[in-house]
Amino acid sequence: MKRFQQPPNIRVRLTVVIPARDEEAVIQDTLRRVLATLSPHYHELEIVVVDDGSTDRTAELVAEVAAQDARVKLVRHDRGYGGGRAVRTGILHASGDVIVAVDADLSYTPDQIPRLVKAVEQGADIAIGSPFMRGGGVENVPRFRLWLSKWGNKLLGRVLGGYTCVTGIFRAYRREVAREVAERIHLDGKELWPETVYYARKRGWKIVEVPAILRGRRAGRSKFKAGKAIVSHLRLLFRYLLRR
Numbered sequence: 001m002k003r004f005q006q007p008p009n010i011r012v013r014l015t016v017v018i019p020a021r022d023e024e025a026v027i028q029d030t031l032r033r034v035l036a037t038l039s040p041h042y043h044e045l046e047i048v049v050v051d052d053g054s055t056d057r058t059a060e061l062v063a064e065v066a067a068q069d070a071r072v073k074l075v076r077h078d079r080g081y082g083g084g085r086a087v088r089t090g091i092l093h094a095s096g097d098v099i100v101a102v103d104a105d106l107s108y109t110p111d112q113i114p115r116l117v118k119a120v121e122q123g124a125d126i127a128i129g130s131p132f133m134r135g136g137g138v139e140n141v142p143r144f145r146l147w148l149s150k151w152g153n154k155l156l157g158r159v160l161g162g163y164t165c166v167t168g169i170f171r172a173y174r175r176e177v178a179r180e181v182a183e184r185i186h187l188d189g190k191e192l193w194p195e196t197v198y199y200a201r202k203r204g205w206k207i208v209e210v211p212a213i214l215r216g217r218r219a220g221r222s223k224f225k226a227g228k229a230i231v232s233h234l235r236l237l238f239r240y241l242l243r244r
Helices: 027-038 058-068 083-092 110-121 143-159 175-184 192-203 226-243
Strands: 013-020 044-052 072-077 098-101 126-130 137-139 171-174 207-211 213-215
Touching: 013 027, 013 083, 013 110, 027 044, 027 058, 027 110, 044 058, 044 083, 058 072, 072 083, 083 098, 083 175, 083 192, 098 110, 098 175, 110 126, 110 171, 110 207, 126 192, 143 226, 171 175, 175 192, 192 207, 192 226
Parallel strands: 013 044, 013 098, 044 072, 126 207, 137 213
Antiparallel strands: 098 171, 126 171
C-alpha cells in the first residue's frame, strides 16, 4: 500500500483515542511513535489513553509520558469494562474535530492515520480502515485468526451494507458523530464496531472504507479469544438478520 502522499491539513484538530488494558510492554513506544509520526502534520494533536482497569504498570507508564508532553492525556477506568467502553470514554474526553481510534499495540501503524483523517475532511462521517478491500493487506497475523476475521467481516459486512471490514477499531470520526456514538450506543465490548456501522446507516451518515495494512501484535499478550469471537460474530449476525 502506498504511503499517504498528500500533505495532511495542519489546521485539523486531531484526537487519537487509544484503549489500553495491560499494555505495559508496548504503551510508551506506541505513544512515542504516534507523536513522532503525527506531530509534523497536525499542530493541534492530542492523544487520549483510556486505561481499562489494567493490573500492570500501563497507567503509570502513560502518566510518565503525559508528564513530559501535555498532548498526552490519561483517563482511567476503575475496572475492565471492555474496548468499546474505553473508546467511548476516550471520545467523551476528546477535543479534536476529527477523532481516530487505534489499538494500543498499533496493529495499524500511525502513518496510516492521515488517510482516514483526509476521508473525513472530504465529507465522510466515519472512515474505516480496511485490510480486506483492494489496496489493503495483512501481515504476520496468525492464520486461524485471519480466517475467522475475514469470514466474520464477510458475513457481517454483507448484512450491514456491503462493507469489507465492520469489526475493526481503526476508524476516524467526525466529532459530532463520534460523540453521538459514545452517548447513544451503550456497548462495552468489540460489538461496538459493527453496531456503529448499523447505527450510522440508520442515521444516514456517510461511511467510507480506506485501504489499510493490519499487522500482527509486536509485543505483549494478545487478548484475542477464538471461541468468544465466534460466538460474538454469530450472535451479531442473527441480530442484524432479525432487524432487517
